[in-house]
Amino acid sequence: MSRSSAIEVMNMSKNFGDYTALDHVDFKILQNEFFTLLGPSGCGKTTLLRMIAAFETSSSGTLLLNGHEISQMPAHKRRVNTVFQNYALFPHMTLSQNIAFGLKNLGWDKARITARVGELLEMVHMEQFAARKPDQLSGGQRQRIALARALAAEPEVLLLDEPLSALDLKLRQAMRDELRRLQRETGITFVFVTHDQEEALDMSDRIAVMGKGRVQQIGTKITTTHQGVTGLGSATMSIRTEKIGVGDQAEGVILSGTVRARNYMGGFTHYTVQIGDQTLRLSRRNAHSHEDSLEIGGTVQVGFRETDARVLGQ
Ligand SMILES: Nc1ncnc2c1ncn2[C@@H]1O[C@H](COP(=O)(O)OP(=O)(O)OP(=O)(O)O)[C@@H](O)[C@H]1O
Ligand SMILES: [Mg+2]
Structure with a gap:
């Protein structure tokens, strides 16, 4: 079953x-997806988000929201909202007023706003702080309120520009789970920006790896079978070579390669193994001295446990 696109960035x-x-960026974000833009500083992540939010105009290309072209649509008409790194709460307003702000601007009546604000405070577990001002909160609590405010009017897409980067490590971990939960509960498409690969892999349905103004690859976290690489397709993944077993020490996902070189080192033999067009240097523990059953030019099985591999893209 194919899901329709929430956002199409075309050329x-x-x-x-x-x-x-x-530079000619082209990709689709699906409805109800937790989609992450991952890339180093300066690669264009914020610029791309700003164009989706209409804070920036594009030099060329087309943008679709739920199948409709919105390239010329101003920010306030797009059902897209943004959460920034630095919270951007209104300091003189209470938390309730902060959350209510956008709803008032949309002309919602008072009773409806009160009900919705209550719902949101509950959703981010901040009910007891409704009357506080932002400066009476911790960083994580502020970011929860920023999320509640951004979700208040039920945007079709929520853009999150490194929303966790100002938080300390422990809080960041907790907020990852929180964001994932909020995305699932609301069903809103989340476009999350980070330069932290682990954060991206932990949270996302799919990841677009960006570099130098381009989307270099788009990947799904996928399942592989223990019998082989069914479903792996042309996925790109990263794995530490010491986690790859060679020959009779191969287990888990098994791939077939050709031995190109070997170097006996006593307790270990180092092998150069070619798998497709990849050449890997792998080590194999020697159970017996001078054990050296793998011939140069011969076929060898290598294997790794799925849990040791990280899929980066497809
Ligand atoms: N208004 C602007 N005027 C000129 N150059 C800009 C402007 N905005 C962004 N840039 C440049 O465009 C490039 C991409 O910037 P962008 O802010 O999108 O990067 P980023 O991927 O979000 O980086 P970071 O991870 O540091 O936030 C950078 O080289 C930046 O200097
Ligand atoms: Mg940025």
Whole structure:
């Protein structure tokens, strides 16, 4: 069953003067998906989000929201909301007023706003703090309120630009689970930006790896069978080579390779193994001295446990 797209970025470029911040970017984000843009500083993640939110115009390309072109639609008309790294709460307003702010602007009546604010405070577990001001909160609590405010009017898409980066490590971990839960509960499409690969892998349904203004690959976390690589397709993954077993020490997902070189080192033999067009240097523990059953040019099985591998893209 194919899901329809929440967002289609079609051949989009952005130049600042003669600097190309986005270079013909082309991808789709599905409805109800936790989608992450992952890439190093300066690769264009924020610029891309700002174009989806209409805070920035593109130099060329087309943007669709739920199948409708919105390239020319102003920010306030798009049902897209953003959570920033630095909370951006209104300091002079209580938390309830912060959450209510956008709803008032949309012309909601008072009773409906009160009910919705209550619902949101509950959703982010902040009911008891409704009357506080932002400066009476911890960083994590502020970010919960920023999330509640951004979700208040039920946007079709929520953009999150490194929303956890100002939090300490422990809180960041807790907020990952919180964000994932909120995404599942609301069914809203989340577009999450980070330069932290672990965070991306932990949270996302799919990840777009960005570099130098381009989307370099888009990946799904996928399941493999223990019999082989069914379903693996052309996925790109990362695994520490010491987690890869060679020959009779191969287990889990098994791949077939060719031995290109070997180097006996006593307790270990180092092998150079070619798998498709990849060449890996792997080590195999020697159970007996001078054990050396793998011939150069011969076929060898290598294997790894799924839980040791990380899929980066497809
Ligand atoms: N208004 C602007 N004028 C000129 N150059 C800009 C402007 N905004 C962004 N850039 C440049 O575009 C590139 C991409 O910036 P962007 O903010 O999208 O990066 P990013 O991937 O979000 O990085 P970070 O992880 O540091 O937030 C950078 O080289 C930046 O200097
Ligand atoms: Mg940025």
